[in-house]
Amino acid sequence: MTSETAKYMQMLRRYLRKLPDDEIDDIVEFYSEYLADAGIDTKAEIEQELGTPRQLALKILADHSIKEEAEDQRVVSKTKIKTTWLIILTLLATPATLIIGLILLSVLIAIFAVVFSGVVVVISLAGGGIFLTAAAIFTGLSLLFTNLGTGLFYLGIGLLGLGLLLIVIPLVWGCSVWIVKACTRLVQHVYYRYIKKEAAK
Structure with a gap:
């Protein structure tokens, strides 16, 4: 050597x-x-x-992260985000793919901003929904033995709200996970399209 x-x-x-x-x-x-x-x-x-030691290291780490993710299909979103970040760093570290990396990073930041805003809104609505649901159930139970009709009405509203929360919260979580996976697939596609293709040459 x-x-x-x-x-x-x-x-x-x-x-x-x-x-x-x-x-x-x-x-x-x-x-x-x-x-x-x-x-x-x-x-x-x-x-x-x-390439420079840093460029080669980023490629190796990105490949390692992708392989690790492929071996465990139950991989958590944290690992997918790590993989995405490593690939973007690899694109930014290579002069030939710098512009592509910047565009991809801008797109992901925009997607993250939209998703984050949506999650904040949903959490706010869910918080209000939980409070109103609890209040409706409590009111319904307290009126159940004094005013049966009104008690059943509030209790029904509370149970309906509870049912909606049990549907909406997993749905929002599932959509968030799907968006993370979709972004990871997009970034990996760009990585294989440009970085791996250049390496093959």
Whole structure:
């Protein structure tokens, strides 16, 4: 291993420090052998072939996150968001895909702003709905033995509100999860379309 290759691999290790040590060792060994077999040993040649250590690390981390997500279909939204963020960083770190990364980031920020606003509105309405539902049920129960008709009316309204809450809350949660998954698929599609395609060349 030449001194330039050793420096490159040292920087790569630093950027990959979040991965398990054995995986980092395998990655460094693979790319070291790749460069040696190709006869690439200067800094300019290495970065022309693999990109900077940071660019290569972001690609590796993005691939690792996508693979991890694919292996566990029950993966939580937090992991999907992490995958999406890593891919966007990879796009932004590569000059050829910088504009695409900026556009994609702008679109995702706009989507997030709309979803966040919607969730805030739904939470506010749900909070009011819970209060009114509880008040209606309490009023209905308190009037049930003194004024049967009025008590049943309020109790019916309260139970109806409770039923609506049990429908709306899971529906909003499901829509939020679906939007996160859709955004992740969009970002992964762009990643495979541009980053992986360039790597294949």
